[in-house]
Amino acid sequence: MMTNNDRETIDNEISAVTQFPVSFSIFSMARSHHRVAGQLLREAGLYPGQELVLMQLWHRDSQSQNSLSRSLRLDHSTIAKSVRRLEDAGLVTCSRSEEDKRVTLVSLTQAGREIESRVNQAWSKVEEITTEHLNDEEKARFVALAKKIAATLEK
Secondary structure, rough: OHHHHHHHHHHHHHHHHHHHHHHHHHHHHHHHHHHHHHHHHOOOOOOOOOHHHHHHHHHHOOOHHHHHHHOOOOHHHHHHHHHHHHHHOOOOEEEOOOOOOOOOOEEEEEHHHOHHHHHHHHHHHHHHHHHOOOOHHHHHHHHHHHHHHHHHHOO
């Protein structure tokens, strides 16, 4: 039996869907994607978002926290928290730059290098699940539209 609270929740959801279809679709998709990615990353012992820091370091090791923050478009406190968790897990180390002692450099440990294939497998699975019902043209169109929207929001 549906309660008044259930009806109100549905009415609010329907209102958001009809009033703001693009924004609600982005929110809904991102939430679902985050949930699936989170499940797969937990199997590798990571929290969602930590893999992005690792990916940046696999691309170029020993980066400053500021560099990671800029490249991932995340605020300093979010990067600091992720780095601290990765350090606690033994996947990265932090050290002061020899050139500027105010700069904290983040570097991969051997364990951080060894987890790369597991993370790539998780992301491959997320990509597969996410695009399961899209053809190549739809994938390319989606990526182009997402980039266009992101560029607009970044202004």
